[in-house]
Amino acid sequence: MIRRDLAVIALLAALFGVLVLAPGLFEPLLAQLNAPGQPALYDRDTLLNLALWHFATAAAAASIALAVGLALGIAVTRPGNEEFLPLARALSNAAQAFPPVAILAIAVPLVGFGFEPTFIALLAYGLLPVFEYSVGGIRTIPAQVLEAARGTGMSPGQVLAEIELPLAAPVILAGVRVTAAFSIGTATLGSTVGAKGLGEVIVAGLQTSNLAFIVGGGLIVALLAILVDHGLATIGRMLPAARAVAAA
Amino acid sequence: MIEVEGLSKRFGEVLAVDDVSFSVAEGEVLALVGTSGSGKSTTLRLVNRLIEPTSGVVRLRGAETREMPPEKLRREMGYVIQSVGLFPHWTVAENIAVLPRLLGWEKTRIAGRVDELLRLLALDPAEFGGKYPRQLSGGQQQRVGVARALAGEPSVLLMDEPFGALDPVTRARLQDEFAAIQRERGITAIVVTHDLDEAFKLGHRVALMDRGRLLQIGTPESLIRSPSEWMVRQFVGPEERALRILSLHRVADHLAPAEPGRWRMDGRHAFDAVADKPIGRVEHRDTLREALSAMVWNGTDLLPVVRDGEVIGQISAAAIQAVGRRG
Numbered sequence: 049m050i051r052r053d054l055a056v057i058a059l060l061a062a063l064f065g066v067l068v069l070a071p072g073l074f075e076p077l078l079a080q081l082n083a084p085g086q087p088a089l090y091d092r093d094t095l096l097n098l099a100l101w102h103f104a105t106a107a108a109a110a111s112i113a114l115a116v117g118l119a120l121g122i123a124v125t126r127p128g129n130e131e132f133l134p135l136a137r138a139l140s141n142a143a144q145a146f147p148p149v150a151i152l153a154i155a156v157p158l159v160g161f162g163f164e165p166t167f168i169a170l171l172a173y174g175l176l177p178v179f180e181y182s183v184g185g186i187r188t189i190p191a192q193v194l195e196a197a198r199g200t201g202m203s204p205g206q207v208l209a210e211i212e213l214p215l216a217a218p219v220i221l222a223g224v225r226v227t228a229a230f231s232i233g234t235a236t237l238g239s240t241v242g243a244k245g246l247g248e249v250i251v252a253g254l255q256t257s258n259l260a261f262i263v264g265g266g267l268i269v270a271l272l273a274i275l276v277d278h279g280l281a282t283i284g285r286m287l288p289a290a291r292a293v294a295a296a
Numbered sequence: 297m298i299e300v301e302g303l304s305k306r307f308g309e310v311l312a313v314d315d316v317s318f319s320v321a322e323g324e325v326l327a328l329v330g331t332s333g334s335g336k337s338t339t340l341r342l343v344n345r346l347i348e349p350t351s352g353v354v355r356l357r358g359a360e361t362r363e364m365p366p367e368k369l370r371r372e373m374g375y376v377i378q379s380v381g382l383f384p385h386w387t388v389a390e391n392i393a394v395l396p397r398l399l400g401w402e403k404t405r406i407a408g409r410v411d412e413l414l415r416l417l418a419l420d421p422a423e424f425g426g427k428y429p430r431q432l433s434g435g436q437q438q439r440v441g442v443a444r445a446l447a448g449e450p451s452v453l454l455m456d457e458p459f460g461a462l463d464p465v466t467r468a469r470l471q472d473e474f475a476a477i478q479r480e481r482g483i484t485a486i487v488v489t490h491d492l493d494e495a496f497k498l499g500h501r502v503a504l505m506d507r508g509r510l511l512q513i514g515t516p517e518s519l520i521r522s523p524s525e526w527m528v529r530q531f532v533g534p535e536e537r538a539l540r541i542l543s544l545h546r547v548a549d550h551l552a553p554a555e556p557g558r559w560r561m562d563g564r565h566a567f568d569a570v571a572d573k574p575i576g577r578v579e580h581r582d583t584l585r586e587a588l589s590a591m592v593w594n595g596t597d598l599l600p601v602v603r604d605g606e607v608i609g610q611i612s613a614a615a616i617q618a619v620g621r622r623g
């Protein structure tokens with residue numbers, strides 16, 4: 049099972065690597081989409097460089113979203129903190145109520161062009177899934193499991209680290225997948241405010257009616273998203289809680 | 297020793313535990329019996345401070361438990377939770393090992409302890425150690441729950457219906473195992489059960505609860521001989537009293553010396569030289585109730601008592617009647 053997952057990932061990674069490192073191989077194919085004489089390959093930057101920037105931007109936003117969303121989720125599920133749950137929900141819902149484009153438009157005057165506004169938009173939008181999935185994952189742990197953990201003599205910290213987080217991990221990871229897929233797709237928009245990323249190729253394609261740029265750029269972004277999603281799903285299947293389910 | 301004094305717990309409108317006081321001596325087993333919702337589980341949770349009382353105190357060896365760090369208190373008190381509550385992401389072995397691991401035992405000592413407990417609870421370590429809780433039957437899960445509570449060698453055990461989901465044979469076997477460990481280690485225990493027979497078998501004393509109140513507490517025999525009206529209504533038909541008393545006594549404590557030359561063993565069977573025919577027999581560990589049953593079955597009022605395949609005495613119907621008779 050896991051071996052098959054790893055094989056699929058290796059295949060996707062290889063395909064992605066070829067696309068990014070040797071796009072020339074696909075030039076004849078992409079050129080079919082364009083008028084004769086129009087360039088089929090983007091040449092203002094290497095695809096490798098753009099893909100790395102794209103991935104780094106999305107990964108940075110998703111990681112911080114995970115850290116903040118999970119911390120919030122843990123905080124509001126501690127006994128005595130229940131009354132903060134509606135407030136935290138309202139905040140993360142509000143953050144997601146603004147479409148990313150709107151956040152970009154607001155952020156640019158405040159922090160300037162480039163990576164920063166993109167990062168802020170992705171973070172604000174990606175927070176909600178991680179937060180909601182964290183709360184959901186922690187709250188669905190059966191009460192008797194928690195009672196047994198406390199009854200055994202675990203401290204609150206040990207209950208969290210040994211019982212709650214491992215049992216909620218598959219659900220939290222599902223939230224991370226939502227956020228990651230969203231971040232990789234939406235990081236494309238960053239190119240409109242000058243962030244480095246694969247969006248550059250697509251934007252250039254739109255500006256010059258270059259279908260090969262649009263299709264090629266879109267393909268690489270989609271492949272990156274699928275690759276990351278598969279990677280996260282595989283990690284999910286290796287979690288102890290998932291292994292216990294699979295064994296039964 | 298555990299002392300509970302004036303303990304009450306209110307959940308909103310419900311007074312789940314209402315001014316309960318009792319004490320359990322060092323090495324004693326108190327069986328807590330009562331109808332559903334009478335406050336038994338709540339009482340246990342108050343003892344290990346999973347919940348805090350509305351009023352009243354609990355003392356462990358003279359010290360008030362509310363002065364102790366709750367984690368430290370609970371590590372001394374093995375707790376078998378009513379709904380079992382195994383950790384679903386850990387194997388059976390990991391579930392049992394949890395407290396020893398928290399206590400920092402060495403790996404080999406933990407592994408040895410896990411094997412020992414699995415065997416004690418009639419689970420083959422090789423077969424079950426690596427399984428996950430989902431892969432076990434209800435009764436198997438329950439046994440792992442008991443093993444987990446015993447793992448840290450606690451001085452106190454709180455058991456909430458520990459054998460409820462077991463078939464009668466396994467249940468009887470585990471009751472015996474529990475009684476043996478408890479005696480050997482001098483464990484002080486409170487055992488919650490719905491089953492009066494189990495309460496009488498395991499409890500040195502039995503406490504009856506109803507709607508949060510402690511109605512009656514005493515030795516099994518004293519409860520049977522002078523039951524409260526409530527207990528008669530709930531549990532014991534009056535016509536069963538004598539048999540219940542008999543089941544509290546062992547043949548070994550009431551046998552007479554064997555008539556010289558009367559009994560001999562033919563392999564596993566006893567032979568009555570006077571009647572010149574094979575005869576039934578009782579084991580010295582059997583209860584008087586079992587002995588009486590054997591007499592009725594064999595159509596006799598005298599049976600040989602056997603220990604390790606040797607006749608060590610005899611028991612008469614008259615001796616049995618003397619024990620079960622109204623006081």
Ligand SMILES: Nc1ncnc2c1ncn2[C@@H]1O[C@H](COP(=O)(O)OP(=O)(O)OP(=O)(O)O)[C@@H](O)[C@H]1O
Nearest residue numbers: 307310312330331332333334335336337338339378
């Ligand atoms: N956490 C809680 N919140 C509110 N009410 C509770 C809580 N725990 C117990 N109760 C109530 O307190 C009463 C006693 O419950 P408890 O669990 O102690 O009964 P019990 O004797 O163990 O019953 P059973 O034999 O069914 O296990 C019940 O009326 C129950 O509804």
Ligand SMILES: [Mg+2]
Nearest residue numbers: 336337338378
């Ligand atoms: Mg109960």
